Every structure is written in C-alpha cells, then in structure tokens.
Amino acid sequence: MNPTIKDVAKKANVSIATVSRILNEQKGYSAKTKERVMEAINELGYQPNAVARGLINKRTQTIGILFPDVSSMFSADILKGIEEVAHNRGHSIVVCHTGESGNRMMEYLQLLNEKRVDGIIFTSAVITEAYYKTLKEMKIPVVLVATQSYRFPLPYVKVDDKHAAYSAVSYLIQKGHRKIGMISGDMADKIAGRPRVEGYKQALEDHGISFDEKKLVVTPGFSFENGSGMLQKLLKQERDITAVFAASDELAVSAMSDAFEMGIHVPEELSIIGYDNLKVAEMSIPPLTTLAQPLYEMGKLSAELLLDMLVTGETVESRIIPHNIIERKTVKKVN
Template sequence: MASTIKDVARKANVSIATVSRILNDLPGYSPKTKKKVLDAIEELGYQPNAVARGLINKKTQTIGVLFPDVSSMLSSEILNGIENIAHELGHSVIVCHTDSSGKRTKKYLQLLNEKRVEGILYVSEVMTKEYDDIMKKMGIPVVLISTESLEFQLPYVKVNDRSAVFSATQYMINQGHKKLGMISGPKEDKIAGYPRAQGFLEALQHFGLSASEEQIIYTNGFAYEDGFNNLEPLLSRFPDLTGIIASSDDVAVGVISAAYKLGIKVPDQLSVIGYDNIKIAQMIIPPLTTVAQPLYEMGQVGAEMLFSSIASGKTVESRIMPHRIIERESVKKIN
C-alpha cells in the first residue's frame, strides 16, 4: 500500500499541517524539521497527491494545450518545446485535439476549466469570440502559438507569415525564376492564408515582375491534398511557370507528387519551395527547400510566456520569431 501524508507525519513526528507546508514550500518550520520530513518522504517513498495539493494551494500545476491536429509534424515539434519547459517547471500538460474545424474546442475548454488548469496555450487556430468569452470567464492567462488574433488582445508567438513568404519568393527570384505561381491556404484565413499570399504578391511587385491574383490558387487548407489537387489547375492557367511557392511543406509535398504523376521533373522542369521545415521536408525526393519556422523554439517561448504570466499575473508582450531559408534540392538555379 502506498504511503500517505499521515505516514510521513508520523514518521517525522510532526503534524500533517507541517508536512503540507513543506510540500507546498510555505513558511513556518525550522530547517531541522524540513530535513526530518524530507528524510521521511524519501524513506517511505511517498508521492504527493497532485489533486490533494491542488485543493490546499489552489494550484493544479497543470496547463492546457489546444491543437487542431495533434498528429501533424508541426504540432509535434511545437508540443516538444512546450513540454520541455513545462516539465522543467514541474507542471503537467493536458493536450486537446480540437479538430481542424474546431468542432471540439468549446468542449475541451469546458474540460480544462473543470480540471482547473492554470493557463492555456492555443496553437495554430483562429480565435473566435465564443472561445475568447469562455477563456475570459476562466480567468487564467492565455498565449497563442503560431497564430494571432486581430480582434482580441491576446499575446502570441509566431513568425511573420507575410515576410516569410516574401523571403521565399525573393529566394526563387534570386535563383533566376521570373514566372512564379503560388498554392496558398484559404483566402478567408487572415492569420496565415491571406498574409502568405500577400507576401508572394508584394515580392513580385517589389522586383518588377508580373503580379496577379490569378497566379495564386487559394485552397481549403494546408494539407498534402491541397497541393496535389491544385498543381494541374494552376499550370492550366500558366503552363510556362518555372517555380511554385507552397504555403506549407505538406502542400509542397503534394505539388511534387502531382508533378511526378504529370511527368514533370522537380527541379529540372519545375522548382518548388515549401514553408515550415517539418521533418518530411528532408525525407522527400528531392529534399525540399523551404522556409523554416523555429517550431520547437516557438513552443518553448510560448510556454515561457505563459508561465511568466501565471507567476506575475500580468499580460506578457507578443513575440515575432525569425524565419530562414533552408536550401536543399527542390529549387533549380536558372542562368
């Protein structure tokens, strides 16, 4: 049978209240008493009950993380960064898969409220008034990762999507490509879809190239299928394109697969650049040149921001993380 706090108190010859104060790092005991209690804990192998401790200090040492897709490589990199910081600080993480359409978000927010989490990390999804209202009622800090809210004043950590795709387009132009197209995310997505498309058009305009919305195909999302199903329609509009900017690495992989089906060689006949730098970018043939988001670091920074807000009770400042181009073999230099 597992030892209890009563067993520790009896072994150390102190009251249960004293053991509780020591476990929760509260004052009211001597160094000698603390040593006796810690020795008793070690000897008995006592494991404090997190629920019971939460009832005492009103802290559960738990945070909630909401992802639209926990199976994606992007999510796993961000989650690794979050968990690294959370575990260093002695906190647990409840991960919630909300679905890409947000069908379960309200349900999971209610669950996190019942679990009395101390803060929430809201990842890669658009914030709505309904969700913001629920979080405000919970009265706990919220930090956004890989997204932001134009309507609600919530701190975030992310890459500047428009600037990052500007850089990707500039890279292609510097490699000699003048006839470019883009397979983007949803146009109505004001957080990632539309800004990335704007970065593409702004780069074309800046370098004096033809820039038209016709050179962009807006899709339903950022998945493999969005790239695979839309390369042929884009090439039917502009059959002489030499390069494609993809709104994600998954989209880029879809483009490369579709090119293979069409008998188009990448990069000899068509160059492709992705966005994210997830692990699949290294695995595909040819290895994918892409815009790297520091996903692991974004998870770490987002978690640090949240714990800082939990500790101080103050809203933290948002952070824009740097992006960079990772050169591999999917872009051909044109002389």
C-alpha cells in the same frame, strides 16, 4: 520510508514554508536558497505530492492545449516543445483536438474549465468573440502560438507570416526566377492563408514583377490532401512557370508528387519551395528547400511564457520569432 517535505527542510536548513514556496514557484527566497533546496530534493529523492501542492496554491499543475489537428506534423513539433517545458516545470498537459468545429472548440473549453487547468495554450485557430469571452470568464493565463488576434489582447508566439512568405518568394527571385506560381492555403484564413499570399504578391511587386491571377491557385487548407492536383491546375492556367511557392511543406510535397506523375523533374524543370520545415521536408525526394518557422522552439517559448504568467500574475509581451530559409535540393538557379 519516503522522504517528506520536513526532511527536505531539515537537510537544506530552511523552513517547511520556504520549501513549499520554492516547489510552488512563489516568491520570497534567494537563488542560493532555491539551489540548496533543489539539491536536498535530488539527494533525498523527494517526490512532492501533486494533490497536496494543489491544495496549497489552488492549482492543478495542468495546462490545456487546443489544436485544430493533433495528428499533423505541424502540431507534433509544437507539442513536443510545450511538453518538454511543462514536464521540466512540474506540469501535466491536456491536449484537445478541436478540428474546424466551433461547437467542438466550445465543448473543449468547457471541459478544460471543469478540469480547472491552470492555463491554456491556444494554437493556430482564429480567436472568435465567443472563444475570447469564455477564456476571459475562466480567469486563467492564455498564450496563443502560431496565431494572433488584433481584436483581443492575448499574448502570442508566432512567425510574421507575410514577411516569411515574402522571404521565400524573394529567395526564388534571387535564384533568377521571375515566372513564379503559388499554391496557397485558404484565403479566408486570416492567420496563415491571406498573409502568405500578401507576402507573395508584395515580393513580386518589390522586384518589379506583375502579379498574375493565373499564377495563383487556392486550396481549402495546408495538408497533403488539400494540395493534390493543384500543380496540374496551376500549370494548366500558366504553363511557363519556372518555380512554385507552396504555402506549407505538405502542399509542396503534394506538388512534388504531382510533378512526378506528370513527368516533370524537380528542380531541373520546375523549382519548388515550401513553408514550415517539417520532418517531411528532409524525407522528400529530392529534399525540400523550405522557409523554416521553428515550431519546436515556438512551443517551448509559449509554455515558458504561460508558466511565467502563472508565477508573476502579469501578462507577458508577444513574441515574433525569426524565420529562415533552409536550402536543400528543390530550387535550381536559372539565368
């Protein structure tokens, strides 16, 4: 016969109400009591009924996650972190692929509302007034990851994109490069496109290097496909570039592919640094030097903050996550 909550309460020498509060992450018990109850649960092999728990606390133990592109390596790393925390804390996830369509985003927000998710993690995209209005009407916690909003008061977890780009370009300058080009994402993208270009320009200015528009090419996005042919375009505009900062690892690997087709050796003839530290950076030949944002850790933290908000009912503080340079073999020191 399967153990019941009554069996757990008896073994831990507490009331059924106390076991229920612990299972539903409510207040009113000590750390020692929780430890005793959890030990009883593990020893008995008790499996709490999710439906019954939902009836008690009016929750579904489910969180929704909105990604513009669920197939990207960027999204996969964040999702892995979110899923680990959600699973460990007894929650399921519903993943929605919104694409670039505002209509599709609204459809998924409506779907998540109908499914009565307990909270939402919103990734990468810009929060519009329509999205915010819908989220507010749902009256559930929301945490942004790898994006932020100056206009709407939503907590976020992200790297400072401008500062991170500044660090990547400064690294190239410290290696002796002064003729530095950039392959950028969409400049209309206020989250990652424009800030990374601003970081590039600021690093040049602070090191006494004039910005030259010929050394910047802009793509529609951050994917490998977006970067195809961009290195050729950049070098056609300014041939004497010695280093390139690509606004994503996929753009950087695309540039390396173009360099191979053009007979340009990396890093002997051209240094390249990426942004993200995706798995593809390790797998490229040569391995890609890149600016790392800890996507897996960002996913974990966003889920922890969201679930904490569910327990406390209080809004959490936003978090700016540290970034760092991962040195591999695509940047050469020059005199």
